[in-house]
Amino acid sequence: MEEETNTAHLTDPELFSLAVPPVGEPEALPRHLSECQACSRALQEWKGAVRALAEEETEPIDRRGPAEWEALENRTIERMRRAGRTGRGPAVKWAIAIAASLLLAGLLLPARKPARSVPVVQADAAGLSTQDQKDDALLRDVGRLSRGEDSGSWSALAPEPGTATSEEEQL
Amino acid sequence: MRKIVSAAALAVLIAGAFARAQALDGKWWKSPRVTADLNLTSEQSAEIEKIFVRSREKLIDLKADLEKKQLDLQVAMDDKTVNRAAVEKKIEGVENARATLQKTRALMILDMKQVLKPEQWEKLVQRRQERRERLQDRWQERRQMMRENERAAPQGRRPKG
Numbered sequence: 001m002e003e004e005t006n007t008a009h010l011t012d013p014e015l016f017s018l019a020v021p022p023v024g025e026p027e028a029l030p031r032h033l034s035e036c037q038a039c040s041r042a043l044q045e046w047k048g049a050v051r052a053l054a055e056e057e058t059e060p061i062d063r064r065g066p067a068e069w070e071a072l073e074n075r076t077i078e079r080m081r082r083a084g085r086t087g088r089g090p091a092v093k094w095a096i097a098i099a100a101s102l103l104l105a106g107l108l109l110p111a112r113k114p115a116r117s118v119p120v121v122q123a124d125a126a127g128l129s130t131q132d133q134k135d136d137a138l139l140r141d142v143g144r145l146s147r148g149e150d151s152g153s154w155s156a157l158a159p160e161p162g163t164a165t166s167e168e169e170q171l
Numbered sequence: 172m173r174k175i176v177s178a179a180a181l182a183v184l185i186a187g188a189f190a191r192a193q194a195l196d197g198k199w200w201k202s203p204r205v206t207a208d209l210n211l212t213s214e215q216s217a218e219i220e221k222i223f224v225r226s227r228e229k230l231i232d233l234k235a236d237l238e239k240k241q242l243d244l245q246v247a248m249d250d251k252t253v254n255r256a257a258v259e260k261k262i263e264g265v266e267n268a269r270a271t272l273q274k275t276r277a278l279m280i281l282d283m284k285q286v287l288k289p290e291q292w293e294k295l296v297q298r299r300q301e302r303r304e305r306l307q308d309r310w311q312e313r314r315q316m317m318r319e320n321e322r323a324a325p326q327g328r329r330p331k332g
Contacts, residue, residue, distance in 0.1 A: 011321075128201055135227065136198040142230050143196035145237055146273035 008032075010039045015046050047149075195280055195299060198223070208298060209291045218286045226279040233275055237268040 010018075010032060018033075033039055128136065199205045200219040244261040247253060284292050 128198070132198055132201050135223065136201075138227070138230060138234070139198060139223075140196045142234055142272060142276050145234060146269060146276050148269065 009036065010042070015039070015043050018043055018046075195295070199295070200283075205295070205298070209287070209294055211287075211291065215286050215291075219283050222279060222282045222286070226275060229275055230272070230279075233268065233272040237265065237272055240264045240268045 010030065014030070033043065200211060200216050205211070206216060240261065244258070244265050247258050247261050287295065
């Protein structure tokens with residue numbers, strides 16, 4: 001159900017800029033965003049994809065093996081594709097570039113590992129238990145929901161500029 | 172409407188009080204890197220785990236409650252014959268549920284903070300802030316590159332859909 005509006009839809013770069021605004025200077029939301037449900041949803045999808053990337057780059061990063069990195073790359077591309085709509089060449093290019101950099105980081109990190117102290121490596125190898133992983137996901141969801149960053153939020157159709165920086169707060 | 176404002180004000184107050192701790196998502200006390208960095212003892216880690224376990228069931232319930240209320244609201248908003256008063260009630264429900272979740276989480280974090288020494292807490296918050304800033308820098312770089320890319324090859328806007 002897409003609403004008719006007087007202005008053209010937001011482009012990928014515009015949506016990306018809204019999803020990842022500059023620090024301390026949130027961009028003014030285009031009026032079109034509050035009138036067009038399709039673009040509002042697209043923005044939420046972009047934010048979700050960006051947030052997922054932020055989460056993937058965090059804590060468990062050095063516990064991944066090459067296969068997991070490959071799966072991450074595929075998931076990232078798939079997310080960005082889902083977020084994209086027609087005529088989104090640059091978005092796919094970006095997804096590939098980001099996924100490639102993550103893959104590269106995944107390959108380089110294990111090589112840097114021996115420089116670390118032995119106790120840390122041993123502890124990393126232990127990893128989190130299944131219950132810990134569930135708890136970890138719960139805590140992240142709770143943090144996101146309590147900050148109103150969820151895509152299902154009633155205000156998501158016209159998000160406040162200040163909330164757009166929330167992706168960077170994910171660990 | 173007053174109830175919504177009250178719930179929102181409560182959420183803002185709590186969020187303000189814990190602004191520096193906003194990034195404390197996830198089970199950080201189980202991260203080997205964090206525990207090593209903070210010199211977290213096994214006793215401290217166990218105590219923090221106990222605090223979390225005490226709150227876990229409530230967090231699960233409150234999260235589910237908020238999600239259900241969000242779904243109800245979404246259904247009401249999507250309804251072609253939308254009833255304004257009913258939607259207002261549902262918005263109140265969502266924001267009250269969010270405030271309750273926020274309060275429970277904030278109190279849990281407060282209890283966890285009591286287990287840490289002040290310098291450990293400062294370090295934890297500082298590390299999270301540093302990580303956030305690094306992430307922001309990366310996003311900014313990408314954004315800048317994207318803008319340059321757009322300038323180099325202007326992309327046409329999509330037709331009205």
